[in-house]
Amino acid sequence: MNIEQLVVDLSKQGVKLWVEGEQLRANAPKGVLTLETRDLLAKNKAQLILLLHEKNAAPDTDLPLIKTKRPQNLPLSFAQERLWLLNQLEPDSPFYNEQTALKLHGQLNVVALEQSFNKIIERHEVLRTNFHTINEQPVQVIADSLTLSVPVVDLTELPESEREIACQQLAKMQAAQAFYLASSPLIRACVVKLKELEYALLLTVHHILVDGWSTGILMRELATIYSALCNNLSPELPELPIQYADFAIWQRQWLQKEVLQTQLDYWKQLLKNAPTLLELPTDRPRPAIQNYRGAVQYIELSNELSQAITNFSRQEGATLFMTLFAAYVTLLYRYTGSDDIVVGTPIANRDRLELEGLIGFFVNTLVLRTDLSGNPSFQQLLSRVRQRILQAYAHADLPFDELVKALQPQRDLSYTPLFQVLFVLQNAPISEVELTGLTISPLPTQSTVAKFDLTLSLQNTATGLVGMWQYNADLFDAATIERMNGHFQTLLEGIIANPQQPISQLPLLTELEQQQLLVDWNDTQSDYCQDKCIHQLFEEQVKRTPNAVAVVFEDQKLTYQQLNSRANQLAHYLHSLGVGADVLVGICVERSIEMVVGLLGILKAGGAYLPLDPEYPTERLRFMLEDAQVLLVLTQQRLLDRLPQLQAKQVYLDEAWSQIAQNNQDNPTSEAKAFNLANVIYTSGSTGR
Structure with a gap:
């Protein structure tokens, strides 16, 4: 629950809050201010004072939200107008179809269910609304009545193993079927029979009629009406003070120049010079045009961790939303390295009592910009986030599309404007709804749409925090999101364990990843034959992959067979010069194919090599050759002036190769053992020589 919603809930109970100086004051009917309510006020005192200050600082332009005389052409709300415009561009798109899928266990009364839906449609005008165009402007057209049929699809004749798949396919088909805003009903439902006492309910509504909060209202009213009908009673629901059309008229009148400008000024200042794109590391390059192909993964936090996060939030004077949001931006910071992160979040936008129980499209989107500079501790970051969110709540009435129009961000077809990641904390989980004679549980469906690069949606349930990651499948693999899910949970555990730790040092890796990085991938010990020489192991590889490329230098390359043949010719030649076991041969060549041939040739002859870097000073090379008592040096003609004048025999690999190539290409018989x-390697040593 956010702070604005807390104020609304208290107001609904008759509690009036105000600020005197820096003191929070409250007045309430007898018995309302329970110990629990007082505790809630005390723990949220700072945020409540700030919110009330912000509200008081706004211009006094309050306009009563009441039923009013309706014009002949009913306007759309700002949010509806945005979806209407998008629908004009893609009238066959199911992009804004909102689906609720539930599993029902028990004895289902389908007739009562259908009647319940129709009573809700009768009660809420918005559910029987279409959208026409008059004089090139969209208008709401409300039908006097609308009857919804709820067909039953019986899958019990299918093998049990196929029923769930068929149900998922049906849900996908229902969600993908387009609504036509001007003509067709914008709500549909069906029941799927899986077993004698097991059903699925699929409810699909166009987003222009409902939001997430509305779905909660609809399900609660469904429970009330269904229970009454099943018991042959008349459903009792409080009369609605207004309808959605009244809100649309009020919003157009209220959000006039002074109010609009105050809100705009705040957001313009907040988002000045904000980054336009959050560069998350992706598995594939971003397509030139965003096509919204999505997928989901589910997240479930333990009850213990969820409770610890809730308790920590209370201790810090923050809401659960604030803490989870701060953790989310910390995760994004760790993934991107950016300390200036912009994230979108929906807000119910129902801070008036008249809107509490009304179905409709009220939700607004806030653009929250978080400053993570200076590597703050999580506690410090949470304080920043708390202040920023409270300020945003005080300026939450500006419709998102009005903000986009005002800011006019540079448009790019590959990503959404202003933000590309979203965070959602649901306030009204459907799982708490109860239908007479039925046990209800969510039916997870595989969404194939992603409006943003990444969305994390959470809700707090009796068993802990649950939710899902919705992601752009063109950018991310499922395995990447699975790792991100693990990192987020590890991060939350680290925050609870040590909130004073800088956000750059909070743990991310799961235990499995730590095991892989620190143990498994470093476990390089292996059994190998200890009585063979290097050149013999090479010869075994030649037999396995003779035609594979063994060495490359610039535009030259040799296969294993070619390299082995040349090294063998050199080995036979060196053997004829007396090279055998423990005989040291110097090799002074530039980086080249000849260098590799030379090293292998020496080893195959049974000798040992002394590497001589031609870039070394002449005196250094002289010392090494004299100290090692080398009698033979392999080199190149062009390096003649680099080597000191010595008694050691010099073989120029480039000049003498025609003679060397006359030797046998077979593997020589070597007396050398393991x-x-x-080789002999000279380091600088403590003597400097």
Whole structure:
């Protein structure tokens, strides 16, 4: 529950809040201010004072929200107008179809269910509304009546293993079927029979009629009416003070120049020079045109962790939303390295009592910009987030599309304007609704639409926080989101364990990832033959992959077979010069294919090599050759002036290769064993020599 909603709930109980100086004052009917309510006020005192200050600072332009005389052409609300415009561009798109899918266990009365839906449609005008165009302007057209049929699809004849798949396919088909705003009913429902006492309810409504809060209202009213009808009683629901059309008229009148300008000024200042794109690391490049292909993964936090987060929020004087939001932006910060992060979040936009029980499209989107600079501790970040969110709540009436119009961000067809990631905390979980004789549980469906790059939706239930990640499948793989899910949970645990820790140092890796990084991927020990030399192991590889490329230098390359043949020719040649076990041969060549041939040739002859870097000073090379008592050096003609004048025999690989190539290409027989000398390496040493 956010602070604005707390104020609304208290107001509904007759509690009046105001600020005197810096003191929070409250007046309430007898018995309303219980110990629990007083505790709630005390824990949220700072936020309540700030919110009331912000509200008081706004211009006094209050306009009563009441039933009013309706014009001949009913206007749309700002939110409805946005969806109407989008629908004009893509009239066959199911993009804004909102689906609720539930599992029902028990004895279902389908007739009572259908009657219940129709009584709700009769009660809420918005559910029987269409949208026409008059003089190029959209208007609401409310039908006097609308009868909804709820067909039953019986899947019990299918094998049990196929029923769930068929149900998912039906849900997908229902969600993908377009509504036509001007002509067709914008609500449909069907029941799927899975077993004798097991059903699925699929309810699909166009978003222009409802929001998430509305779905909660609809389900609660459905429970009340259904229970009454099943018991042959008349449903009792309080009369609605207004209808959605009244709100649309009021909103157009209220959001006039002074109010609009005050709200706009705040958001313009907040979003000045904000980053236009959050560069999350993706599995694939971003397509030039966003096509909204999506997928979901579910998240479930333990009851213990969920309760710890709730308790921590109370201790810090923050709401659950604030803490989870701060954790979410911390995760995004760790993934992107950006300390200036913009995230969208929906707000119920129902801070008036008249709107509490009304079905309609009220939800607005806030653009929250978070400053994570200076590597703050999580506690410090939460304080920043709390202040920013409270300020945003005080300026939450500006419709999102009006903000976009005012800011005129540079449009890019590959991503959404202003923000690309969303965070949602649901306030009214459907799982708490009860229907007479039925046990209800959510039916997870695989959404194939993603409006943003990434959306995290959570809701607090009796068993803990649950929700889902909805992501753009063109950008991310399922495995990436699964890792992100694990990182988020690890991050939350780290926050609870040490909220004073800088956000850059909070843990992210799961135990499994730590095991992989620190143990599994470092476990390089392996059994190998300890009585073979390097050149013999190479020869075994030649047999396995003779035609594979073994060495590449610039535009030259040799296969394993070619490299082995050349090294063998050199080995036979060196053997003829007396090279055998423990005989040291110097090799002074530039980086080249000849260098690799030379090293292998020396080893195959049974000798050991002394690497001589031609970039070394002449005196350094002289010392190494004299100290090692080398009698033979492999080099190149062009390096003649680099080497000191010595008694050691010099073989120029480039000049002498025609002679070397006359030798046998077969593997030589070597007397060298694994314990013989393979090389001698000179370091700078403590003597400096």
